[in-house]
Amino acid sequence: MAKKSVSTGNVEDLHLVQLVKEYGQSRAVDDLSLTIPAGSFFALLGPSGCGKTTTLRMVAGLEDPTSGRVLVGDEDVTMKRPYERPVNTVFQNYALFPHLNIEDNVAFGLKRRKEKDIGPKVADMLELVELTPMARRKPSQLSGGQQQRVAVARALINRPDVLLLDEPLGALDLKLRRQMQIELKRIQVEVGTTFVHVTHDQEEAMTMADTVAVMNQGRIEQMGSPEEIYELPRTAFVANFLGQSNLVSAKVVDRDGDRIVVDAHGSRWAMPTGRSVQTEGSVILGVRPEKLRVERAGGGTRSDGNVNAVNGIITDVSFVGVSTQYMVITEWGQELIAFEQNMASGDRLRTGDDVSLSWEVQHCFGLSGDDSVDAGVGGEILGVGLRPGHGASANATGE
Amino acid sequence: MPAVMTPGAPPISGDTVYVQPKKRGRVAYWLLLPGMLWLFIFFVIPLFSLFVTSLQEPLGATPSAGYGPGFRFANYTDALTTYTPEFIRSFVYAGLATVLCLVISFPLAYFIAFKAGRWRNILLVLVVAPFFCSFLIRTYAWKTILADDGFITSFFNALNVLPDDRILATPIAVVFGLTYNFLPFMVLPLYASLERIDPRLIEAAADLYAKPWTGLRKVTVPLAMPGIVAGTLLTFIPSAGDFINSALLGSPRTRMVGNVIESQFSRDAYPTAAALSFSLMAVILVFVFVYIRRAGTEELV
Numbered sequence: 041m042a043k044k045s046v047s048t049g050n051v052e053d054l055h056l057v058q059l060v061k062e063y064g065q066s067r068a069v070d071d072l073s074l075t076i077p078a079g080s081f082f083a084l085l086g087p088s089g090c091g092k093t094t095t096l097r098m099v100a101g102l103e104d105p106t107s108g109r110v111l112v113g114d115e116d117v118t119m120k121r122p123y124e125r126p127v128n129t130v131f132q133n134y135a136l137f138p139h140l141n142i143e144d145n146v147a148f149g150l151k152r153r154k155e156k157d158i159g160p161k162v163a164d165m166l167e168l169v170e171l172t173p174m175a176r177r178k179p180s181q182l183s184g185g186q187q188q189r190v191a192v193a194r195a196l197i198n199r200p201d202v203l204l205l206d207e208p209l210g211a212l213d214l215k216l217r218r219q220m221q222i223e224l225k226r227i228q229v230e231v232g233t234t235f236v237h238v239t240h241d242q243e244e245a246m247t248m249a250d251t252v253a254v255m256n257q258g259r260i261e262q263m264g265s266p267e268e269i270y271e272l273p274r275t276a277f278v279a280n281f282l283g284q285s286n287l288v289s290a291k292v293v294d295r296d297g298d299r300i301v302v303d304a305h306g307s308r309w310a311m312p313t314g315r316s317v318q319t320e321g322s323v324i325l326g327v328r329p330e331k332l333r334v335e336r337a338g339g340g341t342r343s344d345g346n347v348n349a350v351n352g353i354i355t356d357v358s359f360v361g362v363s364t365q366y367m368v369i370t371e372w373g374q375e376l377i378a379f380e381q382n383m384a385s386g387d388r389l390r391t392g393d394d395v396s397l398s399w400e401v402q403h404c405f406g407l408s409g410d411d412s413v414d415a416g417v418g419g420e421i422l423g424v425g426l427r428p429g430h431g432a433s434a435n436a437t438g439e
Numbered sequence: 440m441p442a443v444m445t446p447g448a449p450p451i452s453g454d455t456v457y458v459q460p461k462k463r464g465r466v467a468y469w470l471l472l473p474g475m476l477w478l479f480i481f482f483v484i485p486l487f488s489l490f491v492t493s494l495q496e497p498l499g500a501t502p503s504a505g506y507g508p509g510f511r512f513a514n515y516t517d518a519l520t521t522y523t524p525e526f527i528r529s530f531v532y533a534g535l536a537t538v539l540c541l542v543i544s545f546p547l548a549y550f551i552a553f554k555a556g557r558w559r560n561i562l563l564v565l566v567v568a569p570f571f572c573s574f575l576i577r578t579y580a581w582k583t584i585l586a587d588d589g590f591i592t593s594f595f596n597a598l599n600v601l602p603d604d605r606i607l608a609t610p611i612a613v614v615f616g617l618t619y620n621f622l623p624f625m626v627l628p629l630y631a632s633l634e635r636i637d638p639r640l641i642e643a644a645a646d647l648y649a650k651p652w653t654g655l656r657k658v659t660v661p662l663a664m665p666g667i668v669a670g671t672l673l674t675f676i677p678s679a680g681d682f683i684n685s686a687l688l689g690s691p692r693t694r695m696v697g698n699v700i701e702s703q704f705s706r707d708a709y710p711t712a713a714a715l716s717f718s719l720m721a722v723i724l725v726f727v728f729v730y731i732r733r734a735g736t737e738e739l740v
Contacts (some may be wrong), residue, residue: 102642122645129646135639139661148657149647198647 051078051234052113052126052201054099059108061094061258068094070258072108076202076236076251081228083237083249087281087416091258092238093132096204099236100129112201123152128195129204133211134187136179142166142190143175149198165197168227185216192224196231205237209244221247242282246270254278256416270328274317276411279326286376287326287413292319299345299401305372309348309404316406324407331403332378334366337394349398352376354391368397493713506710514714522699522715529695529719532610532685533678536617540625540674541667543618548629548666549659553638566626578616578687585612585688608690616684621677625670632666633659668734676723 054076061069069091076082084092097103099110101122109118117125128149136145143162150158166172169189179187188208195203208224209217225248228235239245245252246266253263254277262269262278273279276287290304299310300319313319327348334354343349355375356367363379366389370376378397389395496509519526551562569577585591585606595601606612636659644654660667682697689695696719703712 100646102646122642123648123650127646129643131639131643131646133639135637135643137640137643137658139658139664148644148649152648152650152653194647 051232052115053078054202054234054236055109055111056095056099057109057111059095059098059110060106061091061098061103062106067258069098069105072258072260074253074260074263076234078201078234079232080250081225081235081237081248083239083245083252084255085239085242085245085252085282086255087240090255092240092255093206095255096129096206096236096238099202100127100204101125102129126201127204128198128200128202129206130188130191130195130208132207134179134191136187136190136194138179141176141178142171142182145179145190146194146197148194153198161197165193168196168230169193184212185220188212188220189223192227196227196233200233202234202236205235207239208237209239209241217241217244224248246282252282254282256281272315272405273326274407275415276324276326276407276413277416279405279407279416280414281416284329284377285326286329286332287324287407288374288376289322289409289413290325291322295319300406302406305370305374307348307350308343310343310345310401311348311404311406312402315402315404318406318408322409324409324411324413326405326407327399327403329365329377330363330379331399332376332380333398334368334378334380334389334395335398336389337396342396343398346401347398348401348404349396350376351394351396354389354393354395357389357391366395368395489713489716492709493717495710495713497710503707505707511710514710515718518711518714519718522696525694525696525699526719526722528693529679529697530722532614532617532693532695533675533681535614536621536678537625537671537675539614539618540622541671544622544625544629544670545663545667548626548633551626551630552633552636563630566623566630569623574620575683578620578683581612581616581619582607582687585615607688608693610689610693612688613685613693613695616688617678617681620681620684621674624673624677628669628673629663629666632663632669636662664734668731672727672730676727679723680719 056072056074056076059069059072059074060067072091072095084095086092094103098105101117101120101124105118109116111117112126115126117127137148140148143166146165147158147162150161155161162175163172166175169192171186171189171193174182174186174190179190182190188211191208192203192205205224209220212220221244224235224237237245237249249266251263252266252269254261254269256277262274269278269282273282273285276285279285279287288304290302290309292300293303293308294301295313296310298313300313300316301308301310302323302325304325309325311325316323337351350370352368352370354366355369356365358365359382361382363381366378366380368376368378376397491508492506493514494510494512495506495514496511498504498507547566551559551566555562583589587605587607592601592606595606596604601609601611603609606615640658640662641654644658645651649657680697682695682701685693685695685698686701696715700712700715700719703709703715
């Protein structure tokens with residue numbers, strides 16, 4: 041992605057080295073090492089309590105790490121106070137100063153650093169976030185989305201090496217959130233500053249970030265571009281937390297060139313060796329719901345070298361506009377989920393119909409058999425607000 | 440006790456007043472009625488009577504001859520010229536006590552609001568605990584503690600820091616007494632407004648390059664302003680009209696206007712006492728008005 045550096049000074053990589061934060065007995069952040077390249081939009085994604093906010097606060101200097109180091113470029117800032125760090129934060133719920141107007145809120149950092157030409161700089165920044173007419177208002181007179189932009193402006197105007205965003209869109213309604221995602225991305229591209237964005241909303245993370253790190257229990261489970269992580273999750277937690285997955289326990293029974301053959305409850309399926317974390321013993325075979333084809337049993341596809349298939353009975357059909365979501369129960373009693381685009385006309389499948397599910401071998405991914413099939417279920421479901429029928433997923437981690 | 444009459448303190452609350460949409464029915468007026476009646480009978484009528492008394496004319500050469508109705512405005516000029524030192528002293532002592540209260544209370548309230556954790560409630564109870572014992576008795580107790588042969592006076596005398604070699608019967612004792620007695624009135628409103636400050640705002644100030652002291656000055660104090668104004672008013676107004684502390688801990692040289700009013704009333708010199716009371720009230724009202732304007736917290740009143 042082309043980035044033009046409009047208003048940033050020197051942009052530096054952010055390094056976290058073996059960062060640990062303990063609260064009494066519990067480890068909020070567990071030996072976290074991470075390099076965030078300069079100028080990237082980086083998302084720390086995880087359920088509440090996974091340590092993502094704690095990590096962010098340690099970078100900001102609002103929390104002292106139990107051990108480990110934080111470096112901005114070559115400079116070790118671990119022991120520095122928040123006001124000594126080249127880092128600014130957009131707080132959850134914004135934390136705008138209620139006694140100051142928008143202009144003074146935005147100018148706050150510059151005034152503390154006794155910079156010159158504060159007036160024009162503030163005006164430019166308000167222009168960037170399109171809030172020039174609001175300069176004299178108090179924060180309480182602004183809408184949520186406007187307050188959010190003030191918070192961004194107030195932090196960005198200081199030209200930090202790294203901008204930290206702590207659930208910045210959490211307080212906005214869905215429509216405004218979509219709008220602000222695009223807006224934030226635009227601002228980031230325009231100024232070229234490194235953004236570190238903490239969120240529990242996987243869609244938000246995928247839409248905005250260049251790199252997503254999925255955090256769980258104080259550790260990073262997987263890190264990469266949104267496409268990489270989505271298409272090839274390496275743990276059951278990531279597979280379930282980032283979007284939805286069908287995960288089936290299986291045993292490796294054979295190797296066939298660059299494929300492994302597994303036995304899942306009596307069905308023999310193939311999977312590319314390179315897409316599996318483990319190639320021996322018990323594994324979990326996963327496939328994303330939109331990769332599944334749902335067809336009437338009998339006329340349907342059979343398993344061969346390139347396609348895996350299984351029979352089942354539809355237990356639920358939900359029409360969600362762009363797609364239809366099917367719940368299909370297999371012979372061994374597991375419910376699988378499939379999204380079908382609403383292309384076909386005429387013959388519609390109904391609850392109780394016998395169907396065959398099939399998917400291409402290359403879309404499979406293999407996880408360690410030690411993972412729990414239910415790990416990370418409860419994250420928000422991509423796009424549609426519906427969730428699969430089984431009870432384990434009913435508890436969403438709302439924040 | 441009529442002599443310590445202070446004007447009804449303005450309605451003070453730390454909360455922002457939210458104006459309700461127009462939904463007031465007659466019920467609101469009925470609910471207001473008892474309060475208005477109370478205010479009329481126990482404030483407006485006595486105030487009027489005090490004003491009438493303040494203009495009475497003497498019937499004879501001595502106060503014992505009694506007074507008759509009149510319009511003697513000279514009562515005011517006489518009283519004020521005679522007792523100017525007491526007036527000034529009242530405001531100086533009250534001002535000093537208020538400043539001392541603020542200096543002591545702010546760190547205390549800050550600690551209770553942000554750092555006390557599970558000790559918060561216990562500390563708040565401790566702040567209020569003195570009220571379980573009568574104001575008068577506590578002041579008497581200080582009279583004993585600060586006595587010339589007491590250990591506190593001996594201690595400071597050993598350091599040789601006391602100008603009169605004593606504490607009791609000096610302005611120090613009176614200002615100390617005022618500070619001590621009105622401290623909770625400063626701590627509680629300060630605590631209430633500090634406690635409402637979102638700690639993230641203080642973090643945000645630090646994140647935006649404000650050193651702790653700057654953050655305090657630019658964020659914490661301005662946000663605590665309603666509490667500071669309420670606390671200073673609650674301390675200053677009663678201190679200015681107080682006479683107990685001067686009577687018990689002071690001497691004739693520390694007489695405050697409250698003491699004069701009290702002695703004038705007890706000597707049956709009602710018009711002078713009334714004129715002084717009325718003047719005190721007027722000065723305090725003017726002071727409060729100017730102060731609130733300057734402090735810029737209109738939402739308080």
